[in-house]
Amino acid sequence: MTLSPLTAVTPIDGRYYNNTKDLTNYFSEFALIKYRVLVEVEYFISLTKSGIPQLSHFDGSLDEKLRDIYRNFSIENAQWIKDTEKVTNHDVKAVEYFLKHEFEKLGLTDSLEFIHFGLTSQDINNTAIPYSWKEAIAQVYQPAITELLTELKSLSSAWENVPMLARTHGQPASPTRLGKEIKVFIERIEKQLNLLAQVPYSAKFGGATGNLNAHHVAYPNHDWVNFGNEFVNKVLGLDRSQTTTQIEHYDNFAASCDALKRVNNIMIDLCRDIWTYISMDYFKQKITAGQIGSSAMPHKVNPxxxxxxxxxxxxxxxxxxxxxxxxxxxxxxRDLTDSTVLRNIGVPFAHTLIAIKSTLRGLRKLILNESAFQADLENNWAVVAEAIQTILRREGYPKPYEALKDLTRTNAHVTQETIAVFVDQLAVSELVKQEIKAISPSNYTGVQL
Structure with a gap:
């Protein structure tokens, strides 16, 4: 069958393709090949400026034409490389042969052997992949998570003064405000994004075993460590790991994955809370004409x-x-297990992107049901016991906690009237009694954060 959203093996490229298609620019086979070509071209250009005698005739006039090789990289070019790989059985070597083919078109036949000079395939993979990862985070992930944060901030502001019964251990607790509870998730996500931004995009660039052996044996008087640092850090905008084996350590890549996972955990927490609020009737959901909530129960609008x-x-x-x-x-x-694993880095990225977009859709369907908030508060006057006993502590009243404990646990249902009768019997001033009676579940919500 022809590959299409209906025949794709994974929902990333099938059911959810419209949500994930932007990632093809960073994590597809085409994208990986293109980023490899980019690194090879930029490496060659850097070599021409390094003082190697055989490349001294390059004056920079061809730099942009060389860059056009990756700027104008096409599906046909990628297919040329894939066809060559069938012969070489080596993906990066096929890229090298493609570049030699392109260089010949530019008349650079005397410089062909300086393509991929002194390198191993991991010098290309371990720069191309963090380069694509960095761009995907900047161009796809950051805009998506920023859009989610913007929506949450809008809702937090709109619901800033909506009092809500809190639940700790699933039980009624001191009231809060809906806007503040949304703000909790905003702060948590922003803090984790700040940590994500501190993780370097590390890259390996040092030859077959990390010591620049081939470079050094060919040109022993060159400062190849400085060259590698300049190329990776300044030309590619990555962070070169200094002491490596044949491959990158991946420690910072792991840190990046862990940071993204923590943001995702916070989003799971958010989704479960909103799901629960919907089940409590705190929110209704906008209904789209023609859509069905349940195949059996016509009344349902599921979250x-x-x-x-x-x-x-x-x-x-x-x-x-x-x-x-x-x-x-x-x-x-070095072993090869990282190779096949790295080809899947776009998978968790895609599932994360799908989730962000789903969360946004859900948030934009929410309709505040204030009557449910008010009814819950009115039905739980016992939660002001904390406020009353704290004021009594201030006034030096004997054993206030125990007095409120007896009140709230011996009454089947504490109401405003129950509280008023209790307060009237207290040996405190009328002013303090009025202060206590002014407290309600709707206004006992703490400071505005």
Missing amino acids: IDFENAEGNLGLANAIFEHLAAKLPISRLQ
Whole structure:
């Protein structure tokens, strides 16, 4: 069958393709090949400026034409490389042959052997992949998570003064405000995003076993360490690991995965809370004409967006965990297990993106049901007991906690009237009694955060 959203093996490229298609620019086979070409071209350009005598005739006039090789990289070019790989059985070597073919078109036949000069395939993979990861986070993830934060901030502001019964251990507790509870998730996500931003995009660039052996033996008087640092850090905008085996350590890549996983955990927490509020009738959901909530029960409008998000976040985190645990471990100077694993880094990224978009859809369907909030508060006057006993502590009243404990546990249902009768019997001033009676579940919500 022809590959299409209906025949794709995974929902990433099938059911959810419209949500994930932007990631093809960063994590597809085409994208990986293109980023490899980019690194090879930029490496060659850097070599022409390094003082190597055989490349001294390059004056920079061809730099942009060379860059056009990756700027104008096409599906046909990628297919040329894939066809060559069938012969070479080596993906990076096929890229090298493609570049030699392109250089010949530019008349650079005398410089062909300086393509991929002194390198191993991991010098290309371990720069191309963090480069694509960095761009995907900047161009896709950050805009998506920022859109979610913007929506949460809007809702937090709109619901800033909506009093709500809190529940600790699932039981009625001191009231809070809905806007503040949304703000909790905003702060948590922003803090984790700040940690994510501190993780370097590390890259390995040092030859077959990390010592720049081939470079040094060919040109022993060159400062190849400085060259590698300049190329990786300044040209590619990554962070070169200094002492490596044949491959990157992946420790910082693992840290990036862990940071994304923590943000996802916070989103799971958010989705479960909103799901629960919907089940408590705190929120209604906007109904789209023609849509069906249940195939059997016509009345239902299910919180499917939050359920979809939670499921995708779980899948994403399972893979992020594997990436973070597996990639930093390699036998001796290198084994190949990282290669096939790295081809899947777009998978948790895609599930995360699906989840962010699902969460946004769910949030935008919410309709505040203030009467449910008020009814819950009015039905739980016992929660002001904390306020009363604290004021009595201030006034030096004997054993106030115990007095409120007896009141709230011996009465089947504490009401405003129950509280008023209790307060009238207290041996405190009328002013203090009035102060206590002014407290209600709706106004006992603490400071505005």
